[in-house]
Amino acid sequence: MTNNNLEDYSIKAIKRRQYDDLPAHWVNDWLLHVIHQPASFLITDSDYCLSDEELALFEDGIKKMQAAIPLAYLTGKQAFWSLEFKVNEHTLIPRPDTEILVEQVLTWIEANVSVADTRSPNQNSLSNILNDSTPAQPFQLLDLGTGSGCIAVSLAHELGLQSKDWQVTAVDYTKGALDIAKQNAILNDTPNVTFIQSDWFSALPNDIKYQVIVSNPPYIDPVDPHLNNLSAEPLSALIADDKGLADIQRIVSGARDYLVQGGLLAIEHGYDQGDAVQQIFIDAGFANVQTVKDYGGNDRVTMGQSVSII
Missing domain, CATH: 3.40.50.150 (Vaccinia Virus protein VP39)
Incomplete structure (x- = not known):
């Protein structure tokens, strides 16, 4: 897959899309997990365009979440209390x-x-x-x-x-x-x-x-x-x-x-x-x-x- 229109794969373009029945924070957290960036990156670098590999991984995760697989099972982690826990x-x-x-x-x-x-x-x-x-x-x-x-x-x-x-x-x-x-x-x-x-x-x-x-x-x-x-x-x-x-x-x-x-x-x-x-x-x-x-x-x-x- 080749990015013919890089703007379509930017963070701001992805955030404008509608994802059926998925919580917005799931989409954002999954995006951050895919690009390995902190939450502030979504604001400071909204023009960042995902690579082909990142986009493929992101879209695959979206499909899995829409098929009722929780975000935590995709990232392998979940926050609890003041700590972070591995889950599977x-x-x-x-x-x-x-x-x-x-x-x-x-x-x-x-x-x-x-x-x-x-x-x-x-x-x-x-x-x-x-x-x-x-x-x-x-x-x-x-x-x-x-x-x-x-x-x-x-x-x-x-x-x-x-x-x-x-x-x-x-x-x-x-x-x-x-x-x-x-x-x-x-x-x-x-x-x-x-x-x-x-x-x-x-x-x-x-x-x-x-x-x-x-x-x-x-x-x-x-x-x-x-x-x-x-x-x-x-x-x-x-x-x-x-x-x-x-x-x-x-x-x-x-x-x-x-x-x-x-x-x-x-x-x-x-x-x-x-x-x-x-x-x-x-x-x-x-x-x-x-x-x-x-x-x-x-x-x-x-x-x-x-x-x-x-």
């Missing part, structure tokens, strides 16, 4: 709503788990109850179904900035997902994350209990029509039986055996599952159960503690 067909694409889970866990830890308090003579303090080990040993956080590792790595990054008193364990059933998660731990300089291939709790060591367990499990009903818009992502990470609640039920029922007294369980779920998930927590004996809304005002994360704290 083995992992879900991290979404802004999941940042609510990270945010809530960090807020709870800040309010309830203080390294200084573990050295306090007040043995009734919440931090002393939560520290089910000697002060010299790290606190433990478990991420079930880690996928790309975005939750585990983001939490490890933030907790590592605060202190060296946390060890994060990330679990996934799929080796392909774990391989990507391990790369993301290295990419984001979080050595305080270990990885275990496991079907939820099945391969975890029996001698470790966790101050915090988090999970973004499959929670979509297999007959939910929204799945049509998620066809490129791994279905095993999306759908669950019992109207999307089967894996949540399994996690909640198993978590009490792995949490220290007063430890936190926090789970992401669907926008219409808040009441049902709260009841699952309550039926399993969790206390202080609450559901937190996402940025769109929808129920998104339910949290509870393994016992009441007095």
Whole structure:
């Protein structure tokens, strides 16, 4: 292919085109990825003309996105929290709503788990109850179904900035997902994350209990029509039986055996599952159960503690 009219292949000409049903930021981000330039380049160098190779790659990506392949799978990366994560067909694409889970866990830890308090003579303090080990040993956080590792790595990054008193364990059933998660731990300089291939709790060591367990499990009903818009992502990470609640039920029922007294369980779920998930927590004996809304005002994360704290 030869550029007979170079102006047709300029950035400003491309930006004038209409791309059916594609978000404008997808088109812009894909263009920047193809030409290997920062966002400012679209403004400062709008007369830049793509080469034949760049144009072919750009148009091929447009066709793939119009065929429901997400931008992140084309670029191989997705921003989440304050970090960047590699993604591929083995992992879900991290979404802004999941940042609510990270945010809530960090807020709870800040309010309830203080390294200084573990050295306090007040043995009734919440931090002393939560520290089910000697002060010299790290606190433990478990991420079930880690996928790309975005939750585990983001939490490890933030907790590592605060202190060296946390060890994060990330679990996934799929080796392909774990391989990507391990790369993301290295990419984001979080050595305080270990990885275990496991079907939820099945391969975890029996001698470790966790101050915090988090999970973004499959929670979509297999007959939910929204799945049509998620066809490129791994279905095993999306759908669950019992109207999307089967894996949540399994996690909640198993978590009490792995949490220290007063430890936190926090789970992401669907926008219409808040009441049902709260009841699952309550039926399993969790206390202080609450559901937190996402940025769109929808129920998104339910949290509870393994016992009441007095």
